[in-house]
Amino acid sequence: MNTGHQHGRSGDRRGxxxxxxxxxxxxxxxxxxxxxxxxxxxxxxxxxxxxPSLDPAIARSTFAEGRISRVNGSVLEVKGSYGEQHLVQLxxxxxxxKLRPTTADAIKPGDGLYARGVDMPDGTIAADAVWxxxxxxxxxxxxxxxxxxHLSHGRHAVVGHLHAAHTxxxxxxxxxxxxxxxxRIGQSAQILGAWRPEDDGIDVARVTxxx
Amino acid sequence: MISxxxxxxxxxxxxxxxxxxxxxxxxxxxxxxxAGTVLVRLLGDGRRAARALRCVGAAELAVAAGLLxxxxxxxxxxxxxxxGAGFLGYLGYAKATAPRSSCGCTAGEEGPIGWRSFTRAAxxxxxxxxxxxxxxxxxxxxxxxxxxxxxxxxxxxxxxVVLFGGVDRLWLLPLRRARLRxxxxxxxxxxxxxxxxxxxxLLERSLAWQAASAVVRSGLLDHWDEDGWRILRYAGxxxxxxxxxxxxxxxxxxxxxxxxNTPRPAVRVTVVDDATDEVVQVxxxxxxxxxxxxxxxxx
Amino acid sequence: MACGSTSLWAGESTxxxxxxxxxxxxxxxxxxxxxxxxxxxxxxxxxxxxxxFDITRPDLCGENIPRRGCxxxxxxxxxxxxxxxxxxxxxxGPRTKSFCGEATCCNGACRTNRVIDLTPAAFSAxxxxxxxxxxxxxxx
Numbered sequence: 001m002n003t004g005h006q007h008g009r010s011g012d013r014r015g016x017x018x019x020x021x022x023x024x025x026x027x028x029x030x031x032x033x034x035x036x037x038x039x040x041x042x043x044x045x046x047x048x049x050x051x052p053s054l055d056p057a058i059a060r061s062t063f064a065e066g067r068i069s070r071v072n073g074s075v076l077e078v079k080g081s082y083g084e085q086h087l088v089q090l091x092x093x094x095x096x097x098k099l100r101p102t103t104a105d106a107i108k109p110g111d112g113l114y115a116r117g118v119d120m121p122d123g124t125i126a127a128d129a130v131w132x133x134x135x136x137x138x139x140x141x142x143x144x145x146x147x148x149x150h151l152s153h154g155r156h157a158v159v160g161h162l163h164a165a166h167t168x169x170x171x172x173x174x175x176x177x178x179x180x181x182x183x184r185i186g187q188s189a190q191i192l193g194a195w196r197p198e199d200d201g202i203d204v205a206r207v208t209x210x211x
Numbered sequence: 212m213i214s215x216x217x218x219x220x221x222x223x224x225x226x227x228x229x230x231x232x233x234x235x236x237x238x239x240x241x242x243x244x245x246a247g248t249v250l251v252r253l254l255g256d257g258r259r260a261a262r263a264l265r266c267v268g269a270a271e272l273a274v275a276a277g278l279l280x281x282x283x284x285x286x287x288x289x290x291x292x293x294x295g296a297g298f299l300g301y302l303g304y305a306k307a308t309a310p311r312s313s314c315g316c317t318a319g320e321e322g323p324i325g326w327r328s329f330t331r332a333a334x335x336x337x338x339x340x341x342x343x344x345x346x347x348x349x350x351x352x353x354x355x356x357x358x359x360x361x362x363x364x365x366x367x368x369x370x371x372v373v374l375f376g377g378v379d380r381l382w383l384l385p386l387r388r389a390r391l392r393x394x395x396x397x398x399x400x401x402x403x404x405x406x407x408x409x410x411x412x413l414l415e416r417s418l419a420w421q422a423a424s425a426v427v428r429s430g431l432l433d434h435w436d437e438d439g440w441r442i443l444r445y446a447g448x449x450x451x452x453x454x455x456x457x458x459x460x461x462x463x464x465x466x467x468x469x470x471x472n473t474p475r476p477a478v479r480v481t482v483v484d485d486a487t488d489e490v491v492q493v494x495x496x497x498x499x500x501x502x503x504x505x506x507x508x509x510x
Numbered sequence: 511m512a513c514g515s516t517s518l519w520a521g522e523s524t525x526x527x528x529x530x531x532x533x534x535x536x537x538x539x540x541x542x543x544x545x546x547x548x549x550x551x552x553x554x555x556x557x558x559x560x561x562x563f564d565i566t567r568p569d570l571c572g573e574n575i576p577r578r579g580c581x582x583x584x585x586x587x588x589x590x591x592x593x594x595x596x597x598x599x600x601x602x603g604p605r606t607k608s609f610c611g612e613a614t615c616c617n618g619a620c621r622t623n624r625v626i627d628l629t630p631a632a633f634s635a636x637x638x639x640x641x642x643x644x645x646x647x648x649x650x
Binding site: 034061063064065066067080081082097112114116129131133134135136137138153156158172173188190192195197200202205206208210211 | 524525526527529530531532533534535547548549604605607608609610611612613614617630631634635638639640642643
């Protein structure tokens with residue numbers, strides 16, 4: 001089994017049993033969605049129609065942005081970029097992204113944050129998902145080395161650090177792949193990654209290569 | 212060689228200061244340039260910072276003129292050394308108090324202060340100190356040693372080009388391209404298996420995602436591979452007959468499937484109550500009958 | 511102005527940050543309209559003005575995108591999930607010409623070319639930020 005997260009020894013055991021249970025649930029008796037019968041939906045015709053009224057749960061969500069000033073147990077104190085303050089409550093149902101899906105332990109004061117959640121009566125935000133230090137910037141590749149890309153973002157030089165286990169590339173809409181060998185100097189590239197507050201570099205999660 | 216260098220120092224330093232000074236004094240982007248510097252905080256507002264930057268530009272031009280016209284005069288050499296020392300102090304202060312601020316040194320360069328800015332300032336100081344020791348004026352040097360003078364000026368010009376980040380594309384990119392051609396591409400080729408991000412991408416563009424979107428609330432919480440399947444776990448809320456309850460939404464995909472090889476994937480979707488671990492029956496558009504899959508026993 | 515339901519365009523959507531926020535965003539400023547903030551439901555449109563169009567050049571990818579200036583309001587709908595967000599045009603982008611021909615598909619139905627850029631607040635309302643890109647329908 002390939003573990004996605006880090007756990008302690010007992011956590012490993014619990015995580016293993018839990019995953020085995022969930023795997024059984026996921027494969028035995030699961031609903032199968034997406035076989036060909038439903039594939040014939042005419043997307044173009046659907047678009048031409050007036051927009052159907054939809055009520056996805058996600059649309060009722062709230063959003064917070066800022067720098068994390070303090071981590072207080074499972075509550076993140078966040079200072080918004082326009083002076084506002086947010087208290088973001090993490091639960092075991094909150095997804096945490098920091099270069100990869102990870103856990104709340106990876107969050108540090110000084111990190112930047114985007115959070116999606118629900119406003120609670122006590123003024124906190126119960127987070128469904130938080131993205132820590134995530135950036136998505138349009139760059140030009142200026143240099144390629146074994147462990148990093150030299151990038152220019154506007155008139156700024158940025159170093160993109162590559163991580164063998166996490167960095168993927170996508171070439172003009174193709175599937176994400178660990179194959180970075182088709183990146184070229186001079187190419188436009190959308191860089192999705194985790195900003196590094198300590199040196200202003202970026203840990204690269206995905207390079208989407210353009211022309 | 213040392214004496215030739217000190218003779219030519221006023222020319223090189225004057226040229227450097229004339230270029231950066233003119234950029235600051237006459238540049239159209241000076242206001243924008245000033246906005247990123249520590250001067251804004253020192254002086255209170257961006258307009259004053261821009262004015263200060265233009266004044267520094269004028270001072271640089273004056274010193275440059277002095278160095279070029281009277282290369283051995285103590286006044287012009289001293290002014291250059293003082294100016295360079297001032298730059299060093301400013302850069303040190305900016306680096307210490309606002310590491311993310313830009314230098315404002317040249318028109319073509321933005322971004323945090325780096326070694327180039329410090330080296331340029333140090334060279335100005337060095338030139339100011341070395342010039343009085345020269346044997347003659349810079350315009351008399353080529354007469355005695357024309358080849359050495361030309362080589363030295365060219366070398367110094369190359370060093371200055373390297374010290375200006377804005378002109379990297381003229382020399383650094385071709386150099387890096389050539390290196391890739393000679394030594395090959397340093398990054399690895401195709402690897403076995405699909406990265407987790409590729410599975411997530413496939414899931415989020417599938418009918419299964421559409422079917423489950425009313426339940427899923429979180430981003431990807433956890434993932435693991437087992438028996439050729441990749442399991443992706445999300446958190447969600449199921450609003451059924453007994454009110455809203457937190458659930459785990461599990462998606463099982465073929466380990467090797469990506470949007471390239473499986474544009475219309477069949478995805479197994481299961482909703483499990485987070486508190487009771489019961490499988491919750493959520494109506495999803497199904498397209499295939501449910502089947503029980505064999506699962507390997509734990510070793 | 512309310513968000514309408516008349517179909518306007520369809521294509522790929524990415525996200526970008528703006529306003530005085532953290533990280534590389536700090537240098538982005540408040541965008542071409544001077545109002546852009548990451549924490550608001552806003553978007554960048556490739557034909558927000560002639561000057562903007564000259565940078566993004568969607569026509570080079572065959573996208574004859576109509577002019578919609580600062581302050582225009584649009585409904586952006588995730589093609590795969592149907593989740594929708596109402597956004598105000600506050601900046602110029604994305605740079606369509608740099609990714610001509612790029613396609614993002616939902617169960618085999620593909621959207622081509624980058625035609626709108628959403629702020630993190632808007633993008634996260636209809637998808638996950640770490641997805642980076644979504645196929646969308648746009649209504650006005």
